[in-house]
Amino acid sequence: MRSATMSPQYVHADTDSEQDRLLNEFFKPSFRRGYVRVGPNKVLMPVYYLKFADRIENMEVRDSDVWVVSHPKTGTTWTQEMAWVIGTDLDFEGAKVPLPERFPFLDHTPLFDYSDIIPKLPELELPLFITDSLTYIDEMESPRFIKTHLPWELLPKQIRHGIKKPKIIYVARNAKDTCVSYYHHCKILEGYSGSFDDYCKLFLGGSLCFAPFWPHVLNFWKRRDEPNILFLKFEDLKKDLPPVIKKTAEFLGKELNAEQVDLLADHLSFTSMKNNPSVNYEAAIEINRRFKLTPADGHFMRSGQVGNYKEAMSPKIIGEFDRWTQENLAGSDFSF
Template sequence: MLEFSQHQERVFFGMSAYFCFEGIPFHAIVHKREIIEESRDKFVIRDEDTVILSYPKSGTNWLIETVCLIQTKGNPKWIQSVPVWQRSPWIETKKGFPILINKEGPRLMSSHLPFHLFPKSFFRSKAKVIYIIRNPRDVLVSAYFFRHKINLIDNPESLGTYFELFLKGNVTYGSWFEHTRNWLSMRENDNFLLLSYEDMKKNTRGTIEKICDFLGKKLEADELDLVLKYSSFQAMKENKMSNFSLVPEHMVTNGLVLLRKGTTGDWKNHFTVAQAEAFDKVFQEKMAGFPPGLFPWKYP
């Protein structure tokens, strides 16, 4: 269970912007306590479903775009006509949950839920999960800048403030370290595919082929080329169904930029030497026991 200081409670719970469910903070704007509880205890994930799972700001929407294009063999009509949050609804959100419970046939869905809050039915199913991880230093920086584009939540006044909250797990969806540790316990399961943002950047085509194999999808070379083309950073940035430009203006500041840079290692431009050292120390403590080769970024 997370413990919050009075200052952190103001950051989280000021103006009822957040609520805490079993130790995990959630946005009251997009989440509801009853939905999270119902999705965990009663929502049925079917054998034919596919779930895209991640900690926030790990490349989730890029992965969704890629999987959607794999399903259409590179045809961009679907991704250019239906918003990303409708193509792969979020299990735990007010808008996503009703769509999923009423949808028939194989479903594509997304989630940031930690292991202990994920639908229990998944663990008795053959449904496939694709879990994407990203260097948590880049996750932290990306999340900080993203938050400052949203008007409906309390934003930390500095990167330094957010840095401390992140290391303690006092951020939306809780600790990156706990989220990742727990989900990585599934990595040897046949219905669990582990990907990394860094590998997707380094070898995008190879990653797409790996996803195709996992999902049992056979794409020809020209179809793979189309998936690459329409899931590129520039293509997604220009696609209003994928770049979140459809979000109402009153909710954002100077336009919501979902795709800010699309790079790796940006944390080096923002961390101080002391912050980098502090982060490495926490990483070593929290992620002890995992082989260094499991993470595609530099291991402390």
């Protein structure tokens, strides 16, 4: 084990194992130089993350912050938009500003290493929330809205130690739908070039960024009763959105009448979100397309459905996911 200027220890994901072989064969786009496994849960992160780990660990958190935390592709963007609009007293005009600008992604810069790409593409102009997301967030005025996919153990120590108590909204989604959605996301935005079956192996093996999946979810589930943490499920947002809007508003200390709840529910509908340029990330996809940074094409928001995995996964893979889920939830009262 080696350690850097960060608290958690790490190992490079460069062994002869099948997981590392698949990872390094199919997941090495121009903005990824390799991967490391960090801390006791062996959370997979790009090696570039090590340059920022100490800054994240020692980040100055504010009690007035609102954080949306999640494993990727579990309803994060949906939850961000809901939280931001509620937190700003339904400022729909302000919501026309691109979501990454008003609700920045803490881990964006550690996730994408453009240091070799930018000199070769002088016409590629990237904003500060992409090139240095930590500085961008540090310079924001309060109240800040911050998104992260980091699991509990990699969050800033002020949060983990209870020194600061920002509002944290965690959103979870069933593993099979998450895997399918994350696969399409990784093809169009993160440069994955392998097959879906191999991707499922990486998901089950905890070998995708921010994995392993179950510790990510369960570490927040067991903290769900803490007053500054709200635990949401994607499936509940799909089933009946207005009660979730009301629950979130109460958590954020806001009061919404029935008309406001209906207005926000309409704003957050899948059709509205998919067609909303401030939240659908089509601009980021266009950059990848224009500069050929990833091999695949597609849309950030695809179906937003529950149970979509049935169309993508074979019975064999579904069985593997079900057994894996049962093993990881043994002794837990969590379920979807």
